[in-house]
Amino acid sequence: MNLEPGTQEIVLLAWSRQLGLRDDTLSTATDRVFVVKDDAAAISFIRLFGREVFSGPQWAVDAAGSLPADELSQHSTLVQISREHGGHGLGEATLYFSDELPDAQVPDDVSVSTDVGTAQKLEALCPPDDAADAGLSLCERHWVLVNGRDASSAPLAGSGFSIWAGFLAHIAVIATPDSRGQGHARKITSIAIEEALASGLVPQWRARAGNTASHALARRLGFVTAGSQTSVLLERRP
Numbered sequence: 566m567n568l569e570p571g572t573q574e575i576v577l578l579a580w581s582r583q584l585g586l587r588d589d590t591l592s593t594a595t596d597r598v599f600v601v602k603d604d605a606a607a608i609s610f611i612r613l614f615g616r617e618v619f620s621g622p623q624w625a626v627d628a629a630g631s632l633p634a635d636e637l638s639q640h641s642t643l644v645q646i647s648r649e650h651g652g653h654g655l656g657e658a659t660l661y662f663s664d665e666l667p668d669a670q671v672p673d674d675v676s677v678s679t680d681v682g683t684a685q686k687l688e689a690l691c692p693p694d695d696a697a698d699a700g701l702s703l704c705e706r707h708w709v710l711v712n713g714r715d716a717s718s719a720p721l722a723g724s725g726f727s728i729w730a731g732f733l734a735h736i737a738v739i740a741t742p743d744s745r746g747q748g749h750a751r752k753i754t755s756i757a758i759e760e761a762l763a764s765g766l767v768p769q770w771r772a773r774a775g776n777t778a779s780h781a782l783a784r785r786l787g788f789v790t791a792g793s794q795t796s797v798l799l800e801r802r803p
Contacts, residue, residue, distance in 0.1 A: 568664055572767055575733075576791065577614065579767070591613065598617065598618045599619050600618060600619070602620060603622045604622075605622055605799065607796050608621030609621065609795065610634075613792035617634055625647060625650075628646045637795065643796070643797040656795070657795045658795070660771055660791050661772065661789060661791060662791050663758060663768045665787045666758075666762060674713075675710055675713070677710060684720075686720055687723045690720065691739055695739055699738060699739040701739050703727075705728055707723060707757075722738070724737060728766065732767060733766060734758075734761030736761070738750050738753070738754045738779075754782070770788050
């Protein structure tokens with residue numbers, strides 16, 4: 566399964582804008598691109614369709630300049646680079662994209678809510694770290710699969726997206742612990758993907774290293790691996 570050539574160009578354009586670069590920077594790049602932000606809250610190394618981007622303060626750019634891509638893709642390398650600046654958290658993730666419509670049919674015994682209160686109710690039923698990572702109720706658009714058809718129906722899983730640079734739909738998904746492994750997350754995420762494509766957006770999926778369920782779901786939904794993102798937060802200093 567491959568992405569259309571036009572999809573790749575849209576992704577590169579969107580990421581160029583997201584990083585504050587010229588629109589054609591990543592599509593024409595032949596060498597690693599460095600983005601210097603001295604007030605950056607994190608350092609990040611991105612690999613996308615064979616392109617490479619390192620972003621962070623000047624001291625981090627200087628340290629990363631001669632390191633090979635395979636090393637910079639490792640969380641431990643970025644932690645080492647930023648050790649004197651309190652580097653911590655985040656980690657490695659795979660970037661996926663899709664331009665194919667999934668099967669978005671919803672079973673008769675469940676329904677879909679777009680109410681933000683239902684999204685918040687779903688988040689309250691999930692582990693706090695999962696809820697914070699997904700940020701479903703903060704998404705610009707979101708859908709929640711509920712077990713029934715009235716206001717008291719229990720939420721099962723939700724998905725939504727935030728729009729990046731006017732071109733990408735960054736997908737979020739979360740499911741209650743009791744409803745996992747039953748296909749609910751796949752069903753509701755299919756709706757989010759369908760709505761994103763209908764809006765002219767390219768769905769983007771980011772799965773953290775070690776989150777086998779997220780990687781597996783991305784592949785089942787037809788997402789294609791396009792690269793990776795490794796990031797480390799920096800300590801805020803006065």
